[in-house]
Each structure stands twice: as C-alpha cells, then as structure tokens.
Amino acid sequence: MxxxxxxxxxxxxxxxxxxxxxxxxxxxxxxxxxxxxxxxxxxxxxxxxxxxxxxxxxxxxxxxxxxxxxxxVDDGAVLSDWDRMWQYLDGARKVSVSGRQLLGATRPxxxxxxxxxxxxxxxxxxxxxxxxxxxxxxxxxxxxxxxxxxxxxxxxxxxxxxxxxxxxxxxxxxxxxxxxxxxxxxxxxRMRIDLGYATALFGRGTELPGVTTAQCLSSAPAAGQPPEDTAAMSEVEGGRWMVVLANYADRRPTRDPEEFLTRCGKLGAEPFQEVAARCEMLGEVVVHSVADSRxxxxxxxxxxxxxxxxxxxxxxxxxxxxxxxxxxxxxxxxxxxxxxxxxxxxxxxxxxxxxxxxxxxxxxxxxxxLGDLAQPHVTGPYPPGYRFASWYSERFLAATVTDPEVNQVFVDVVNMREHPRLLTRPSTVLRVAKALTGRRRAG
Ligand SMILES: Cc1cc2nc3c(=O)[nH]c(=O)nc-3n(C[C@H](O)[C@H](O)[C@H](O)COP(=O)(O)OP(=O)(O)OC[C@H]3O[C@@H](n4cnc5c(N)ncnc54)[C@H](O)[C@@H]3O)c2cc1C
Known part of the structure; x- marks a missing residue:
C-alpha cells in the first residue's frame, strides 16, 4: 500500500x-x-x-x-495493582482481586x-x-x-x-x-442515556495510603427512586487525585464546587469522603454531558x-x-x-x-x-432476553462484594480481558448462587 x-x-x-x-x-x-x-x-x-x-x-x-x-510511569503516571483499587457497591467494599493493573493519568x-x-x-x-x-x-x-x-x-x-x-x-x-x-x-x-459528568482535581497528601483508585457503584434504583451518584477517582501524575461524579437526567452534577464536595461526602465510600474532607480542590469543576451511547x-x-x-x-x-x-x-x-x-x-x-x-x-x-437499561429514565431498545439478564446481573453484582472468584470474573470482563459470556458460564453461575446462599445463611 x-x-x-x-x-x-x-x-x-x-x-x-x-x-x-x-x-x-x-x-x-x-x-x-x-x-x-x-x-x-x-x-x-x-x-x-x-x-x-x-x-x-x-x-x-x-x-x-x-x-x-x-x-x-517514569513520567509520573500511577500504575497500580488491583488491590490498590477500592471498589464499592451500595456502600460495601468489595473483596480484592489480583493480577490486573490500572493506569492512572490524565488523558492529555x-x-x-x-x-x-x-x-x-x-x-x-x-x-x-x-x-x-x-x-x-x-x-x-x-x-x-x-x-x-x-x-x-x-x-x-x-x-x-x-x-x-x-x-x-x-x-x-x-x-x-x-x-x-x-x-x-x-x-x-442509539441508546439515550442523558448522562452528566463532573470532574475535579485535588492535591494528594498523606491520606488514603494504599489506595490509588476507587470506584463507587450502586444497584439499580427501586421503582420511583432516583439513581444514586456513580463515582470514580484515581491518583494521576503530579501528585493529584482526579475525581469524577456521574448521574443521569435531572440528577446530573453541576459545576458548583460546594455541591461537588457535598455529593462526594455523601457517597458510601471512604476514599471519596476523605478527599472531599481533607484535600484542596485544584481549579474548577468541569462538566460534560453525553446524550447517548451509539x-x-x-x-x-x-x-x-x-x-x-x-x-x-x-x-x-x-x-x-x-x-x-x-x-x-x-x-x-x-x-x-x-x-x-x-x-x-x-x-x-x-x-x-x-x-x-x-x-x-x-x-x-x-x-x-445492560447497566444503562437498568436506569429508570432509559427506555431501550431492550435486547432479547433482557429481563433474565437484568435479574441475573443484579445477583451477580451482589456476589462480587464478597466472593473473590466472582469479583475476579467481573474485573476481567470489565477490563475487556474476557468476553461477557464468562459472566453466565455454568461455573460462574454456580459460584454466584453459592455466594448468595452463604450470605443469606450468614445473615
Ligand atoms: C466524559 C467522558 C469520560 C470518558 N472516560 C473514559 C475513560 O475513563 N476511559 C476510556 O478509555 N475512555 C473514556 N472515554 C471515552 C474516550 O474519550 C473515547 O472513547 C476516545 O476519546 C475515542 O477516541 P477516538 O480517537 O475514537 O475519538 P476522539 O477522541 O473523539 O477524537 C476524534 C478526533 O477526530 C478529530 N476530528 C473530528 N472531526 C474531524 C474532521 N471533520 N476533520 C478532521 N479531524 C476531525 C478531532 O479533532 C479529534 O482529534 C470517556 C468519554 C467521555 C465523553
């Protein structure tokens, strides 16, 4: 050529x-x-x-x-193993997994x-x-x-x-x-998602030793309830935290710094509360909207x-x-x-x-x-088998909190190392069932 x-x-x-x-x-x-x-x-x-x-x-x-x-990494990006990535679902910290890495750095x-x-x-x-x-x-x-x-x-x-x-x-x-x-x-x-994003940088101090990245997710909201904020943060070059809040429709975060800090403080995940309470915000909150996935x-x-x-x-x-x-x-x-x-x-x-x-x-x-369709304001298109997929995915996600094998599958699929079909492999389904039965007994 x-x-x-x-x-x-x-x-x-x-x-x-x-x-x-x-x-x-x-x-x-x-x-x-x-x-x-x-x-x-x-x-x-x-x-x-x-x-x-x-x-x-x-x-x-x-x-x-x-x-x-x-x-x-030599220039300042932060490469971390997954055990320095703290993941939360509905306020509960998930078990750690190993063998995967995440790079924290700004996109530019x-x-x-x-x-x-x-x-x-x-x-x-x-x-x-x-x-x-x-x-x-x-x-x-x-x-x-x-x-x-x-x-x-x-x-x-x-x-x-x-x-x-x-x-x-x-x-x-x-x-x-x-x-x-x-x-x-x-x-x-196109799938209309009406997503709003807000990002802020903070100076990193001595807080949160052993954490380089955190993520805060919530289960799909109950009927009539608004979705909770989704949040992620990562240590990036220059000794800074980059924190993002996301939510949908009329719950989209704004560029108001006080609102940003209040919403971080209310998340059921310690790293976000710590950063909001102890770190200095650097510059302004930047917002972005995404109308659809396409x-x-x-x-x-x-x-x-x-x-x-x-x-x-x-x-x-x-x-x-x-x-x-x-x-x-x-x-x-x-x-x-x-x-x-x-x-x-x-x-x-x-x-x-x-x-x-x-x-x-x-x-x-x-x-x-699959995650987007669980939001109340998203109206499809629904793929064949969606009701079962959604029912199973709720149970699968619940099992990622306590079961290291299930969480490993989740992390591998989310990181695009494995195909999503791994989520419904018989051995995974069995493991999910066991994890949830164990939790019910313990509870
Ligand atoms: C808020 C937000 C957060 C995100 N977070 C993540 C994340 O955490 N991790 C992740 O992996 N991805 C993330 N993404 C997705 C990521 O930004 C995109 O997937 C990625 O930028 C796509 O790269 P691209 O090269 O295809 O397109 P783009 O990055 O959009 O680049 C398109 C390029 O084409 C040029 N261009 C466009 N039209 C013309 C034209 N007519 N003539 C000449 N040049 C043209 C533009 O100048 C630009 O340089 C995020 C996206 C958004 C919106």
Missing part, C-alpha cells in the same frame, strides 16, 4: 496510524485540531475528564508501542506520549485541516477532501489514500459523506466501498462510566492489523475488518448497555 489516510488523530487515529505504518509506505493523519499540544483541544472536549486505562488498553498500547507504559498526558511515539515513526505525518468529504474512484474510496486551517470552501484540498480510516470520533460524518456519493450510511443505533453497524450494509474502514468512537461510543473507549480503540487497531495481515484484497470492501471489529463492539456494548 502506498498511502494510508487516517481522518482524526486522537487515540483511535493514532493507534490505527501505528498499525498502518507497518503496511503503508506513507501514513498521513488529518486532524482539525493542533496536535502539537499537551493541553485541551476543541475536537475532544472530554479530555479534561478522568480517563482510566483498562488493563486490556494497557496491554494493547504496550503491544503496539513497546515500553510505553514504563515511559508513562497519555495521549501526548502515544502521539510522540507514533509520530516518531519515519513514515507517519500530520496535516492540519477539517475533512469534509470522501473522494471516490469507481467503487472505492481513494482519498478525502479537507479544508486547511483558516481556508473556506474555495480553498478545499484533497489527499489521496489507498486506504482511508475514519477516526473522527462519535460525531463522525462518515454516513453523510457516503450518502452524498450515493452509498448507504451504516445504520446508527454504534454504527457496518455489517448490516449489503454494499460498501472498498478502501474504507472506521475505528474508535466513529464505530461505537459507550457510556463513559465503564471506561471502555480507549481500550476499544486499541483493540480496533489490532483488528485492523489482523485484517491487513490476512491478505484480504483492499480492492474489495473490508468486510473482514468489520467482522472482527464487531466482536469487540458487541462485547463492550452488551456490558455497558
């Missing part, structure tokens, strides 16, 4: 570019933002929020950029190091500009049109590519670009141009509470690698890629939407 064109240079675009640099003479990344920054960027407004890197995300980053995790910090490593590859370059359409040659995509920084439509330019990768995130315009050229847009499935199902199309794939949030963007985004993006890069290595022709639609990526998307979607 002569040129691979990657539209969007955030985490998914960078990882795709890394993979493509092994297969193309030249890889060109086009992004509307100035990528030469370690700070905020308008193209990715969620950069200011806590971004935990799931265990699978760490493994995949390390696969494509060997030594990266060590470099992040992680991304800037990934970017540095990818752009250090000789055949990868960046062009600054806003992509506004695809170029077609017959039945294949052969490039993209873009507006360089400051140019109007008369200044539109084009870039050629033998393979074009859409990595423009959840608001991707790929469907519109395809339709404009007479192709079908991939069907877009996925584009390319496999449901009967026709698709050759020379085009999509990665990252452009394929599927989930409720961020589950922290699956960056790990998914790295797995999509691995799917792209497997596709390119399979020898399937680039002169045909990349069905082999979309088949692989669908496995990753289905697994992440299954997990995150």
């Amino acid at each position: 002569r040129t691979a064109l990657v539209l969007g240079g955030s985490i998914a675009g960078l990882m795709a570019a890394r993979v493509l640099s092994d297969h193309a003479e030249r890889v060109v990344i086009v992004d509307a933002d100035d990528l030469d920054t370690d700070g905020a960027r308008p193209g990715v407004p969620q950069l200011a929020h806590l971004h935990v890197l799931l265990d699978m995300g760490g493994t995949q980053l390390q696969r494509w950029l060997p030594g990266l995790i060590g470099e992040l 910090f992680i991304e800037s190091r990934v970017r540095r490593r990818v752009l250090a590859r000789e055949n990868v370059t960046v062009v600054r500009g806003r992509v506004d359409g695809l170029r077609f040659t017959g039945n294949r995509v052969s490039g993209a049109y873009y507006l360089p920084l400051g140019a109007d439509r008369d200044g539109r330019e084009e870039l050629a590519g033998d393979l074009v990768v859409d990595a423009t995130g959840r608001a991707s315009r790929l469907g519109a670009w395809l339709e404009a050229a007479g192709w079908q847009a991939p069907p877009l499935e 996925r584009r199902d390319f496999r449901r199309l009967d026709r698709f141009p050759a020379g085009l794939v999509a990665v990252g949030d452009a394929v599927a963007a989930f409720n961020p509470v589950y922290g699956q985004g960056m790990a998914s993006a790295t797995l999509h890069a691995s799917c792209l690698s497997a596709f390119l290595r399979s020898g399937e022709s680039l002169q045909e639609p990349a069905w082999g890629y979309f088949r692989r990526v669908r496995v990753v998307v289905d697994a992440a979607w299954q997990l995150s939407t």
Whole structure:
C-alpha cells in the first residue's frame, strides 16, 4: 500500500496510524485540531475528564508501542495493582482481586506520549485541516477532501489514500459523506442515556495510603427512586487525585464546587469522603454531558466501498462510566492489523475488518448497555432476553462484594480481558448462587 489516510488523530487515529505504518509506505493523519499540544483541544472536549486505562488498553498500547507504559510511569503516571483499587457497591467494599493493573493519568498526558511515539515513526505525518468529504474512484474510496486551517470552501484540498480510516470520533460524518456519493450510511443505533459528568482535581497528601483508585457503584434504583451518584477517582501524575461524579437526567452534577464536595461526602465510600474532607480542590469543576451511547453497524450494509474502514468512537461510543473507549480503540487497531495481515484484497470492501471489529463492539456494548437499561429514565431498545439478564446481573453484582472468584470474573470482563459470556458460564453461575446462599445463611 502506498498511502494510508487516517481522518482524526486522537487515540483511535493514532493507534490505527501505528498499525498502518507497518503496511503503508506513507501514513498521513488529518486532524482539525493542533496536535502539537499537551493541553485541551476543541475536537475532544472530554479530555479534561478522568480517563482510566483498562488493563486490556494497557496491554494493547504496550503491544503496539513497546515500553510505553514504563515511559508513562517514569513520567509520573500511577500504575497500580488491583488491590490498590477500592471498589464499592451500595456502600460495601468489595473483596480484592489480583493480577490486573490500572493506569492512572490524565488523558492529555497519555495521549501526548502515544502521539510522540507514533509520530516518531519515519513514515507517519500530520496535516492540519477539517475533512469534509470522501473522494471516490469507481467503487472505492481513494482519498478525502479537507479544508486547511483558516481556508473556506474555495480553498478545499484533497489527499489521496489507498486506504482511508475514519477516526473522527462519535460525531463522525462518515454516513453523510457516503450518502452524498450515493452509498448507504451504516445504520446508527442509539441508546439515550442523558448522562452528566463532573470532574475535579485535588492535591494528594498523606491520606488514603494504599489506595490509588476507587470506584463507587450502586444497584439499580427501586421503582420511583432516583439513581444514586456513580463515582470514580484515581491518583494521576503530579501528585493529584482526579475525581469524577456521574448521574443521569435531572440528577446530573453541576459545576458548583460546594455541591461537588457535598455529593462526594455523601457517597458510601471512604476514599471519596476523605478527599472531599481533607484535600484542596485544584481549579474548577468541569462538566460534560453525553446524550447517548451509539454504534454504527457496518455489517448490516449489503454494499460498501472498498478502501474504507472506521475505528474508535466513529464505530461505537459507550457510556463513559465503564471506561471502555480507549481500550476499544486499541483493540480496533489490532483488528485492523489482523485484517491487513490476512491478505484480504483492499480492492474489495473490508468486510473482514468489520467482522472482527464487531466482536469487540458487541462485547463492550452488551456490558455497558445492560447497566444503562437498568436506569429508570432509559427506555431501550431492550435486547432479547433482557429481563433474565437484568435479574441475573443484579445477583451477580451482589456476589462480587464478597466472593473473590466472582469479583475476579467481573474485573476481567470489565477490563475487556474476557468476553461477557464468562459472566453466565455454568461455573460462574454456580459460584454466584453459592455466594448468595452463604450470605443469606450468614445473615
Ligand atoms: C466524559 C467522558 C469520560 C470518558 N472516560 C473514559 C475513560 O475513563 N476511559 C476510556 O478509555 N475512555 C473514556 N472515554 C471515552 C474516550 O474519550 C473515547 O472513547 C476516545 O476519546 C475515542 O477516541 P477516538 O480517537 O475514537 O475519538 P476522539 O477522541 O473523539 O477524537 C476524534 C478526533 O477526530 C478529530 N476530528 C473530528 N472531526 C474531524 C474532521 N471533520 N476533520 C478532521 N479531524 C476531525 C478531532 O479533532 C479529534 O482529534 C470517556 C468519554 C467521555 C465523553
């Protein structure tokens, strides 16, 4: 392949570019933002929020950029074993599990190091500009049109590519670009979640020795009751805590710092109470809203141009509470690698890629939407078998509090190391039943 064109240079675009640099003479990344920054960027407004890197995300980053995790840690990121991750459900601290790691660092910090490593590859370059359409040659995509920084439509330019990768995130315009050229847009499935996020940084002192990360979850609310706050916190570079509160609909947290501290103090989880009571808030509370979880199902199309794939949030963007985004993006890069290595022709639609990526998307979607559907304001779509899945998942979650084996399964699935089917494996179901029977007897 002569040129691979990657539209969007955030985490998914960078990882795709890394993979493509092994297969193309030249890889060109086009992004509307100035990528030469370690700070905020308008193209990715969620950069200011806590971004935990799931265990699978760490493994995949390390696969494509060997030594990266060590470099992040040397620069100040906090890599912790799971026993330093305190998890709570309905105010009860869960049993510890082992063998998994979590990286605590701000998202710009992680991304800037990934970017540095990818752009250090000789055949990868960046062009600054806003992509506004695809170029077609017959039945294949052969490039993209873009507006360089400051140019109007008369200044539109084009870039050629033998393979074009859409990595423009959840608001991707790929469907519109395809339709404009007479192709079908991939069907877009949306689940309205109406989520609100608030994040604040705190100075870390001597409080909470032995804790680097904490998470506070609640069971689904009873009928007529509002959902409790979900919260997560992590130690990040620079000796700071990053704390996030999330809730839905009219319970969304605001940017009021007093409200933030009060809500942290009311959580049934000691680490949040400690930070709210003892640590100094640094800067302002930042908020963000996520209207829906969404996925584009390319496999449901009967026709698709050759020379085009999509990665990252452009394929599927989930409720961020589950922290699956960056790990998914790295797995999509691995799917792209497997596709390119399979020898399937680039002169045909990349069905082999979309088949692989669908496995990753289905697994992440299954997990995150099961939790979302339990919220009273979420109205579907409900998948077949939802009532049983929801009944079982409540019991499964209750068993994660006391049973180390069940919690290990939960942690492995949540970290995308295992497929969600592990949750209903007969040995897991048996273990859940035993844990709950034991609890009833003890109670
Ligand atoms: C509040 C919040 C918290 C989150 N927390 C976590 C977490 O804890 N852990 C986790 O793993 N994930 C988390 N996520 C998800 C994560 O942010 C995304 O999954 C991830 O950023 C997706 O990367 P991406 O590269 O696909 O898209 P994006 O990061 O959205 O990047 C898209 C890129 O495309 C560029 N672009 C867009 N349109 C154009 C165009 N027309 N022309 C040129 N360039 C364009 C943008 O400038 C940007 O650089 C969170 C998300 C949110 C909203």
